[in-house]
Amino acid sequence: MRPVVKDGIGVFSPQGFLDGNSGMSFMTGEDLKYLKNLSIDMLLVSLKNVIFFNHNGLDTFVKLFEDIRKDNHAMVGFCDYDTNKFNAIQNFYPDEMNFSLFKSLDIAYLFSSSFKESNKNILVYSHDKSQRSMIAIELHDNGHNPTLIDNQSDYNNKKDEPSFDYTVDSTFIGQMGQKIASKVSGNAIIYTITSFLDADINDKFNNEYHTNSLNVGFRLFIFESSKVISMNVPALNFFSKLSSSAAEYNATICFVGLKFDKTPIAFKENLEDSGILFYDNMEDILENKELLEELGASSAANIKNKRVINKKTVAELPRFVDATVATIEMMTNSKAQKESVEIKDIVVGDTEGKIASSIGYYGDMDGMVILVFPKEIAKQACELLIGESTDDMELILDTLAELGNIVAGKIKTMLSEDDIKVNITLPRTYQSIESLLEVIDGRKGVQVDLSFNNDEFLFFLTR
Amino acid sequence: MITKDVIDTFIDKIPPAPEALKKTISLLNAGELTQAAKVAESDLALKSYLKNIVNKPIYGFKNEVSDISQIFGILGLSESKKTVYNYMISLLSPSEWKLFQLNQKSFNELQAQLSKKWSIILDFLNINDKDIDSSISLLPSSIIVSDALFSNKIDDVKLLRSTKAIDYNTILNRLCGVDLFDICEKISIKWEMSDKVAHIIQASSGVKPAKDKDINLLGKWMHLLLFYELSKAQFVEAGLNDFIDFQVEYVSEIYEEFSTLMEVS
Numbered sequence: 001m002r003p004v005v006k007d008g009i010g011v012f013s014p015q016g017f018l019d020g021n022s023g024m025s026f027m028t029g030e031d032l033k034y035l036k037n038l039s040i041d042m043l044l045v046s047l048k049n050v051i052f053f054n055h056n057g058l059d060t061f062v063k064l065f066e067d068i069r070k071d072n073h074a075m076v077g078f079c080d081y082d083t084n085k086f087n088a089i090q091n092f093y094p095d096e097m098n099f100s101l102f103k104s105l106d107i108a109y110l111f112s113s114s115f116k117e118s119n120k121n122i123l124v125y126s127h128d129k130s131q132r133s134m135i136a137i138e139l140h141d142n143g144h145n146p147t148l149i150d151n152q153s154d155y156n157n158k159k160d161e162p163s164f165d166y167t168v169d170s171t172f173i174g175q176m177g178q179k180i181a182s183k184v185s186g187n188a189i190i191y192t193i194t195s196f197l198d199a200d201i202n203d204k205f206n207n208e209y210h211t212n213s214l215n216v217g218f219r220l221f222i223f224e225s226s227k228v229i230s231m232n233v234p235a236l237n238f239f240s241k242l243s244s245s246a247a248e249y250n251a252t253i254c255f256v257g258l259k260f261d262k263t264p265i266a267f268k269e270n271l272e273d274s275g276i277l278f279y280d281n282m283e284d285i286l287e288n289k290e291l292l293e294e295l296g297a298s299s300a301a302n303i304k305n306k307r308v309i310n311k312k313t314v315a316e317l318p319r320f321v322d323a324t325v326a327t328i329e330m331m332t333n334s335k336a337q338k339e340s341v342e343i344k345d346i347v348v349g350d351t352e353g354k355i356a357s358s359i360g361y362y363g364d365m366d367g368m369v370i371l372v373f374p375k376e377i378a379k380q381a382c383e384l385l386i387g388e389s390t391d392d393m394e395l396i397l398d399t400l401a402e403l404g405n406i407v408a409g410k411i412k413t414m415l416s417e418d419d420i421k422v423n424i425t426l427p428r429t430y431q432s433i434e435s436l437l438e439v440i441d442g443r444k445g446v447q448v449d450l451s452f453n454n455d456e457f458l459f460f461l462t463r
Numbered sequence: 464m465i466t467k468d469v470i471d472t473f474i475d476k477i478p479p480a481p482e483a484l485k486k487t488i489s490l491l492n493a494g495e496l497t498q499a500a501k502v503a504e505s506d507l508a509l510k511s512y513l514k515n516i517v518n519k520p521i522y523g524f525k526n527e528v529s530d531i532s533q534i535f536g537i538l539g540l541s542e543s544k545k546t547v548y549n550y551m552i553s554l555l556s557p558s559e560w561k562l563f564q565l566n567q568k569s570f571n572e573l574q575a576q577l578s579k580k581w582s583i584i585l586d587f588l589n590i591n592d593k594d595i596d597s598s599i600s601l602l603p604s605s606i607i608v609s610d611a612l613f614s615n616k617i618d619d620v621k622l623l624r625s626t627k628a629i630d631y632n633t634i635l636n637r638l639c640g641v642d643l644f645d646i647c648e649k650i651s652i653k654w655e656m657s658d659k660v661a662h663i664i665q666a667s668s669g670v671k672p673a674k675d676k677d678i679n680l681l682g683k684w685m686h687l688l689l690f691y692e693l694s695k696a697q698f699v700e701a702g703l704n705d706f707i708d709f710q711v712e713y714v715s716e717i718y719e720e721f722s723t724l725m726e727v728s
Contacts, residue, residue, distance in 0.1 A: 001699070001702075001704065001705065002621075002624070002625055004624070004625060004626065004627060004628045005625065005626075006626070006627075011628070013628050013705065014694075014699075014704060014705075015690060015693070015694070015704050015705055015708075015709035016690035016691065016693060016694035016704065016709055017690070017691060017694035017727065018694070019694075021695070021696050022694050022695060022696050022699055024696070025696035025697075025699040025700045026699055026704070028700070048711070049708070049709040049711055050711075051687075051690070051709070051711050051714070051715075051718060052722065052727055054728070326619065327619070327622075329464070330464040330616070330619050330623070333464060333465075333466060333638050333639075383637065384623075384629075384634070384637050384638065385623075385626070385627045385629070387633070387637060402626045402627060405626055406622045406623060406626055409622045409625070410618070410619070410622055413618060413622075
């Protein structure tokens with residue numbers, strides 16, 4: 001069984017009866033290999049469709065959690081359960097639980113650094129004082145406003161108040177993931193680093209995510225470091241190297257809130273020499289538009305990758321187009337017709353009512369695939385995933401990103417048939433063509449105009 | 464990906480029930496066990512199937528049983544009819560499974576497990592109805608239909624399912640407005656099975672409760688039984704555990720009785 005991965009959380013969804021005999025069979029060696037190669041912040045097993053489980057059944061997953069937590073530095077646990085299941089799990093593991101429990105997947109997302117929203121008002125209840133505090137700290141670190149309640153009746157009285165966006169109960173925080181939390185704020189990426197920084201930072205920092213972010217055009221990276229106690233030379237070298245590689249993309253790295261009472265001041269000079277900037281407060285950067293512009297976060301254009309389309313890319317073009325057409329055909333259950341293929345600047349005839357998604361790939365080849373949809377085709381393509389027609393633009397864009405992932409996954413598979421290995425970046429969506437054009441920034445590429453049921457659809461491949 | 468035309472072609476290609484089988488079923492319906500055994504004896508493939516099934520450990524016979532009249536005699540009318548239907552369904556199964564890691568042996572094992580436990584459930588519910596008893600035979604056809612329809616799109620479906628937790632039944636329904644259990648119903652009509660069979664199968668999907676209270680109750684038991692079997696290591700490894708969505712709420716009212724009956728611990 002493969003987990004469904006979305007926004008940095010991988011979720012397994014076994015169904016029916018989970019015991020010691022069946023538990024192991026949910027995970028083949030190939031699944032495990034796939035899982036270890038995934039870049040995820042959190043791995044969860046949903047108990048939503050599990051009607052029966054026993055200690056042995058859970059144990060097979062708990063053992064797997066240990067491996068994943070060590071190798072991938074991800075947070076691990078179970079989600080989607082009722083109070084009976086919550087109590088049963090706690091009874092099975094009375095002494096120590098190294099995994100976490102989240103009442104629902106939505107609640108789990110609040111604890112994920114990949115959660116797109118912040119500043120949510122959250123009512124928290126746990127009878128365990130230390131758990132209450134841990135939950136509050138984690139939520140606070142992820143930019144939310146937790147309100148703590150220490151008894152069940154107060155919680156019951158308050159939980160329906162409309163001022164709370166979420167209520168958190170029957171939740172347990174085990175060992176946290178050790179990954180460096182990251183989130184997007186406008187066109188800046190904010191990483192949160194804490195405690196003592198040493199050579200382990202090489203494992204905890206998600207290099208793939210960072211490279212992806214550079215590839216898709218982010219140019220400002222902020223390390224929120226107010227909770228850093230100190231760092232040693234290997235950590236210093238890590239940041240110097242990171243800054244040098246960012247410079248190739250014309251990107252900037254900043255530290256916010258780093259104190260030098262325990263960190264040698266000479267380290268600051270070293271870091272400044274490698275191009276890292278220091279600020280006291282996050283607001284000093286994020287609320288200063290001129291500074292943001294100067295640091296490069298006002299533009300999403302990707303400087304390093306402003307390169308021409310090459311022969312290798314053109315040679316593989318049919319695979320890219322086939323993968324895209326096959327996916328859109330699958331999603332819309334309609335036939336596509338190729339209208340024209342041309343190397344040029346992207347030309348979107350009528351930008352009104354169109355949305356787009358882009359996804360980068362890198363490895364043996366690199367480049368970016370851009371898909372421009374009339375809103376109606378996008379809606380139709382997303383219906384298979386959503387299950388109904390919707391005008392909710394946020395939902396459509398979110399689903400469009402998933403569609404971008406499917407297209408890129410298919411491209412990756414097709415290229416691997418030619419022994420070309422590529423990785424794919426996080427998909428990005430654009431509510432307007434103007435914001436897309438800002439990213440492309442005049443780059444030339446191959447444009448393929450397609451039509452699905454007489455609606456125009458545009459495929460653009462660039463580097 | 465899959466269109467209504469593809470589904471119609473699939474249904475058109477389903478052969479009518481072979482004459483010998485129709486006659487065997489008809490004789491079993493009339494209570495003519497000896498005559499039915501004689502007709503069944505003429506179909507060598509059926510004979511071999513019956514021998515294989517009856518001699519599985521789940522039936523608990525110490526010595527090998529090979530004579531058809533002996534097999535029918537041991538099974539009785541209702542169980543014999545169900546086993547002949549199981550054979551008919553197995554005729555639809557592919558020579559090589561593509562979507563699921565199954566083979567003839569493991570598919571027959573699933574049929575046998577479902578059949579035996581369905582009988583236990585019907586005994587518990589004090590139901591003695593040959594049509595209801597044989598309705599379980601049709602259930603695994605939903606697995607055959609999934610494999611047949613999705614086998615050419617395995618990579619696409621896997622990609623789709625790595626992005627969204629979506630089962631084959633839902634994909635088919637969203638693409639064509641027809642689901643796996645509608646196709647099973649069409650098979651039952653083509654093979655002249657009783658209406659009751661089709662109604663129970665539709666309810667057993669877990670997403671289309673029957674209006675008739677008794678049929679709906681049987682649908683719940685069948686849905687839970689299916690997932691009891693699909694939670695076994697052999698079928699989880701075959702990729703069957705999530706081929707359709709398990710509806711926990713639908714079966715919640717019968718769960719306690721089921722777990723006692725099946726000795727779940």
